[in-house]
Amino acid sequence: MAGEILAFKNYRLADGLWGSPWVGLEQFEKLFSSRDFYIVLKNTLLLNLYTLLFAFPAPIILALMLNEVRLEWYKRTLQNLLYIPHFISWIVLGxxxxxxxxxxxxxxxxxxxxxxxxxxxxxxxKFWWTVSFIFSGIWKEAGFGTILYLAAMASIDPTLYEASKMDGAGKLRQIWHITLPGIRSTVAILLILQVGKMMDVGFEHVYALSNPTVSSVAEVISTYVYSRGIVDLQYSYTTALGLFQSVIALILIVSINRIIKALGERGLW
Structure with missing residues (x-):
């Protein structure tokens, strides 16, 4: 029994959960010297960048299109069809x-x-997997994201549209000069939140679609933490990675919040 306790204590010391106060710094040194860390960091940032470029505008475009539908029953039917994927598990959608x-x-x-x-x-x-990842994310979440933009559009004063019609403005000019400025604050808030998630792709989406063939582009921080922390029991190492992830996310969200406020919009605080 004593031997088992000693072996367990040595294991905890090796894992970095007990020991000197410098153990935490050793885990960061191990993290930053790991080639795998830079691969998963690159994959995480790239997938989030692609999501920001292609998936973020999708609910805005959908909301603009739905806002122009005048038949209420047809509009509600389209909305329901677009919302359904949000409530389906990624395992099923995968x-x-x-x-x-x-x-x-x-x-x-x-x-x-x-x-x-x-x-x-x-x-x-690898290329087509990335494309499939982005568009499957749009398929699942874009419809639900339109709710916020449609709510923002509903608050726009309808007399603005009437005045623009009297001035001869068409649909495109009304969208550009009235609708988009009317939802600009909502877009700014959601952009801040999206940039704040740049270090976190999410686990279920990647896990449901990934396979060993595309692991060089599909392995991200969340799946890396699962494989190294949960499966391999390297708790200290993945805790250091989680702390690094949180600090970078904080820096990103504070930075984009300041940029948005400098542009004249209301930030998160």
Whole structure:
């Protein structure tokens, strides 16, 4: 029994949970000297950057389109269809994505074969996996995100549109000069929140779509923490990574909040 206790204590010392006060710094040194850390950091930032460029504008565009629909029953039907994916688990949606993009039975490759093109291995190719990741995220979350923008559009004074019509403004000019400025503060707040998540892609989305073939672009901080911290029991190492992630996220959100306020919009604080 005493030998087992001593062995457990030595294990805890090796893991860095007990010992000298410099153990924490050793974990950061180990983290920053690890090649895997820079790979998962790059993948996390790139996937979030692509999400910011392509997924962030998607609910704005959807809200602008829905706002122009005048038939209420048709508008509500479209809204419900767009909202449904948000409430479906990523495990289920991941299975659907794999089925749709299968090289042998997927509908997209069926269409490609029908026009004489070679099938694409979407989930095994690094480029196409990234594209699939971004657009599957849009599919799941863009519809639900339109709720906030539609609520902001509903608060815009309708007399502004009437005055613009009298001045001869068309739909595009009304959207550019009335609708978009009317939801600018909402866009600013959501942009701050989105930039604040630049260090966190999320776990379920990546885990549901990733596979060993594309691990060089699909391994992100959340999955790396799971594999190293939960599976390999390296608690101190992944705690150091989590602290680094939190500090960078704090710096990002404070920086973008100051930029937004400098542009004349209200920030988070």
């Amino acid at each position: 299975s659907i994505v794999y089925a749709l993009l299968s090289p042998s039975t997927g509908i997209l490759n069926y269409v490609l074969k029908g026009v004489g093109l070679e099938p694409i291995y979407f989930m095994a190719d």
